[in-house]
Amino acid sequence: MKFRKASVVIVELTLRTPFTTSFGTSTVMHRPFVLLETDDGRVGVGEVPTLSNPAYKAECDHPAVLTSLREFLLPSLVRAQETHGEFSGVEDVIRAYDWVKGAVFAKSGIEAAMWDLMAQEQHLPFWKMWGGTRTSFTVGVSIGGKNIEQVLGLAENAVSLGYQRLKVKIWPGFDIEPARALRERFPDVLLQVDANSAYDMTNWTRLKELDGLDLLLIEQPLYDDDIYLQSLISKEITTPICLDESIHSLRDTEVALALWGDLAPERLVINIKPPRVSGFTEAIAIAKRCEEVGVRTWIGGMLDSAWGKASNLNLNTLTAFTLPGDHFSPGGAYFVEDITTASLSCTNGLYTVGPGIGPGLEIDWEVFNRLSHPQFEVAFA
Numbered sequence: 001m002k003f004r005k006a007s008v009v010i011v012e013l014t015l016r017t018p019f020t021t022s023f024g025t026s027t028v029m030h031r032p033f034v035l036l037e038t039d040d041g042r043v044g045v046g047e048v049p050t051l052s053n054p055a056y057k058a059e060c061d062h063p064a065v066l067t068s069l070r071e072f073l074l075p076s077l078v079r080a081q082e083t084h085g086e087f088s089g090v091e092d093v094i095r096a097y098d099w100v101k102g103a104v105f106a107k108s109g110i111e112a113a114m115w116d117l118m119a120q121e122q123h124l125p126f127w128k129m130w131g132g133t134r135t136s137f138t139v140g141v142s143i144g145g146k147n148i149e150q151v152l153g154l155a156e157n158a159v160s161l162g163y164q165r166l167k168v169k170i171w172p173g174f175d176i177e178p179a180r181a182l183r184e185r186f187p188d189v190l191l192q193v194d195a196n197s198a199y200d201m202t203n204w205t206r207l208k209e210l211d212g213l214d215l216l217l218i219e220q221p222l223y224d225d226d227i228y229l230q231s232l233i234s235k236e237i238t239t240p241i242c243l244d245e246s247i248h249s250l251r252d253t254e255v256a257l258a259l260w261g262d263l264a265p266e267r268l269v270i271n272i273k274p275p276r277v278s279g280f281t282e283a284i285a286i287a288k289r290c291e292e293v294g295v296r297t298w299i300g301g302m303l304d305s306a307w308g309k310a311s312n313l314n315l316n317t318l319t320a321f322t323l324p325g326d327h328f329s330p331g332g333a334y335f336v337e338d339i340t341t342a343s344l345s346c347t348n349g350l351y352t353v354g355p356g357i358g359p360g361l362e363i364d365w366e367v368f369n370r371l372s373h374p375q376f377e378v379a380f381a
């Protein structure tokens, strides 16, 4: 495959329901999209599901992603094409920018665009390209509410839509009460909490009170860049700890497996977000490694557009992912307007993949262009 041009645009997506976490409330998302154009005029589309600032973790913000793409990653692709003439597949693309440290979100946008082009060339859905076999599976929702009333309202709505797995955002002072309220209201639902690194070594012990609520897991209680301290507290709390922010690669995953040791299958869970681990290739490697050692994994979300969500849903067909992922919004559609011609839907909390090429949805170019702010273009020789 040979490229003619890469363009980056920011698509402005407005949430129908503001989303609150320990680090703030999101309403409008400014999403970089990578458009990779081949010399025969095909276009591959890759979303980078950024947030507006690095409060979730380093380089997850759109300014950082734009800088990495413009200054380092896309120029590396141009140089690789100059040297090798063409790209035979996704591995060649990854190899071109592999020298760049970090920039996992930015890298994932290029990889996603390349997967889209490969799918178009092979006329295959992502799930077939990735070896997925589980065509129907349970999906979950993530609830980010400011108070108990909002959380219960969103949960009520989600359960009435058929979702069987709920995750709720917590922080110091808003933790035991929302979790208990949800458990009392929905005794049988699969329930988990996400702290987004809001606790420290002085106040995490409060979370031990969650042990009686039959939760699937506590996601990222401590520091975004820590694995070690979370492995220590995991020995003192029976609810499994799930790592999100602190895992960027298979190597990070190996560190967690080593630190949890024999406790890993029971007490460690990994949230695998393709953009947080530089793309689908690394996401698959992590899921398979965890499966080998009996550690549970699931696919996290970043309030992605339907384009990104559809790709993650294709990934969920791999049986290595053992728990339900964050794929749907508890209040219905995520955005006032989304960028695909059809929307995603599921029945009784079950999603079924179809035969559509790539993610299985098509970009609605009228909406996409109307919501887009062009940023820059990079030409290939």
Ligand code: OSB
Residues within 6 Å of the ligand: 051, 056, 141, 142, 194, 196, 244, 300, 301, 302, 303, 304, 326, 327, 328, 329
């Ligand atoms: O920590 O999983 C997270 C959204 C933005 C940033 C971080 C997180 C989340 C979510 C939402 O929990 C998941 C989704 O519905 O896409």
Ligand code: MG
Residues within 6 Å of the ligand: 194, 196, 219, 220, 244, 245, 271, 300
């Ligand atoms: Mg999380």
